[in-house]
Amino acid sequence: MGLSKTIWAAPSEIIRTQAPEHPVMVFAPTVLQATARRFIAGFPGMVTYAVKSNPDEMVIENLVAAGVQGFDVASPAEIDMIRRLAPGAALHYNNPVRARGEIAHAVAAGVKSWSVDSVSELDKLIEMVPPLGCEISVRFKLPVAGAAYNFGAKFGATAELAAVLLRRVAAAGFVPSLTFHPGTQCTDPMTWDAYLRAAAEICETAGVPAFRLNVGGGFPSHRQPGEAPALEAIFTLIDRVATEAFGSARPKLVCEPGRGLVGDAFALITQVKAVRDGVHVFLNDGVYGGLTELPIVGNIERIEVHTPEGKPRSGELVGRVVFGPTCDSVDRLPGDLPLPADLAEGDYVIFMGMGAYSSATNTRFNGFGQMTTVTALSLNG
Numbered sequence: 561m562g563l564s565k566t567i568w569a570a571p572s573e574i575i576r577t578q579a580p581e582h583p584v585m586v587f588a589p590t591v592l593q594a595t596a597r598r599f600i601a602g603f604p605g606m607v608t609y610a611v612k613s614n615p616d617e618m619v620i621e622n623l624v625a626a627g628v629q630g631f632d633v634a635s636p637a638e639i640d641m642i643r644r645l646a647p648g649a650a651l652h653y654n655n656p657v658r659a660r661g662e663i664a665h666a667v668a669a670g671v672k673s674w675s676v677d678s679v680s681e682l683d684k685l686i687e688m689v690p691p692l693g694c695e696i697s698v699r700f701k702l703p704v705a706g707a708a709y710n711f712g713a714k715f716g717a718t719a720e721l722a723a724v725l726l727r728r729v730a731a732a733g734f735v736p737s738l739t740f741h742p743g744t745q746c747t748d749p750m751t752w753d754a755y756l757r758a759a760a761e762i763c764e765t766a767g768v769p770a771f772r773l774n775v776g777g778g779f780p781s782h783r784q785p786g787e788a789p790a791l792e793a794i795f796t797l798i799d800r801v802a803t804e805a806f807g808s809a810r811p812k813l814v815c816e817p818g819r820g821l822v823g824d825a826f827a828l829i830t831q832v833k834a835v836r837d838g839v840h841v842f843l844n845d846g847v848y849g850g851l852t853e854l855p856i857v858g859n860i861e862r863i864e865v866h867t868p869e870g871k872p873r874s875g876e877l878v879g880r881v882v883f884g885p886t887c888d889s890v891d892r893l894p895g896d897l898p899l900p901a902d903l904a905e906g907d908y909v910i911f912m913g914m915g916a917y918s919s920a921t922n923t924r925f926n927g928f929g930q931m932t933t934v935t936a937l938s939l940n941g
C-alpha cells in the first residue's frame with residue numbers, strides 16, 4: 561500500500577484512499593512535539609520520557625527535537641536504543657529490580673541515576689555501581705487511589721522503609737533522591753499532593769535531604785469525549801505543594817510521563833469486520849493487538865466512526881458489545897462501547913489517544929496484529 565512513504569492529512573484521507581484492511585496507527589509528530597513543549601514549559605523541573613509507553617524510534621526522535629533531554633529506561637535494550645538515538649541524553653534506570661548482568665550493562669553504558677525499593681536490590685547497587693556522582697532514588701508508595709490502576713501493587717517501599725533506604729544511600733556515598741509513581745492515567749491531582757507531603761516526611765525521618773524528587777508518570781491523556789485533562793493544573797499543584805512541604809529544602813523536581821506525553825499523538829484506525837446478526841460488533845483489532853490496555857484501564861470513548869468513503873457517521877450513540885478478531889473469548893472490550901446506531905460492516909472505528917501501551921504490546925496471536933504505523937499532519941477528521 562506504500563503507507564509508510566506518505567504524510568497524510570488526517571485519518572479520513574487514509575481510509576478513503578487506502579481502505580486499510582489491517583489496523584493502522586496514525587502518528588501526528590506535531591501533536592507529540594506540542595505536548596512535549598507543554599510539559600517542558602509548564603512542569604517545574606526536568607521532563608523525562610518513560611520509554612516503555614511507546615519505544616517507536618520516531619517518537620524518541622521527535623521528543624529529542626522538541627527538547628526532551630532525559631529518558632526513563634527499564635532494560636538494557638531501552639538503554640542501548642536511547643544511547644544510539646540520543647547520545648547526550650540522561651538515562652534514569654528506574655526499574656527497581658535488576659539482574660546483575662543488567663546492572664553491569666548499565667554501568668558500562670554510563671547510567672548515573674537508579675531507583676530502588678528494597679534492601680536486597682540496594683545491596684546489589686552498592687556492590688556493583690561506583691558511587692561517585694551517581695544518584696540513587698528511593699521509590700516509595702502510599703495506599704492512595706486516584707489512578708486507573710495502582711502501580712504500588714508491584715513497586716515501592718513503605719514510607720518507613722524508604723527512610724531507612726535513603727539513609728543507606730547517603731551513607732554509601734551516592735546522591736540521595738526520592739521517587740514515586742502515582743499510578744497511570746491519574747486524573748486526581750490530589751494524589752500528587754499526598755505523595756509530595758509524604759516525601760518531605762521521609763526526608764525528615766531519615767534526616768537526609770533529597771537532592772531530587774521524581775514525581776513519576778501518571779499524567780493523564782485524553783481518553784473521553786469533552787475537555788482534555790488539565791495538565792497545567794497538575795503542574796501548578798506540584799509546584800505549590802513542593803514548596804509548602806519542603807520549604808527551603810525543596811529538592812529539584814523531575815517527572816517521567818509516558819502516557820501523558822505520547823498518548824494523544826496517535827489514533828488507531830480499526831475496521832468493522834462484521835455486525836453479527838445486527839448486535840455484536842467485531843473489529844479487526846482487539847485486546848491482543850492495539851487495544852490491550854482497555855480491559856485494564858477502561859474503554860477509550862473518544863472515538864470517531866467513518867464510512868469506507870471517509871465520511872463521519874453521526875447516528876445516535878448506542879452501547880454495543882465489541883469483540884476483537886481472535887477466537888479467544890477474552891478478546892472483548894469491557895462493558896459496552898457507545899457507537900453510532902447506523903454503524904455498518906466495513907466502517908472504520910478510530911480510537912483517539914492511542915499512543916501509549918498500544919503498539920508496544922501488540923501481539924501476533926491467532927495470526928492477527930499486522931499493524932502499520934503512518935504519519936499524519938492531524939488526527940482530527
Ligand SMILES: *Cc1c(COP(=O)(O)O)cnc(C)c1O
Nearest residue numbers: 610654744777778816817818819
Ligand atoms: C511506566 C512508568 C512510567 C510511565 O507511566 P505513565 O503512567 O505512562 O506516565 C514512569 N515511571 C516509571 C518508573 C514507570 O515504570
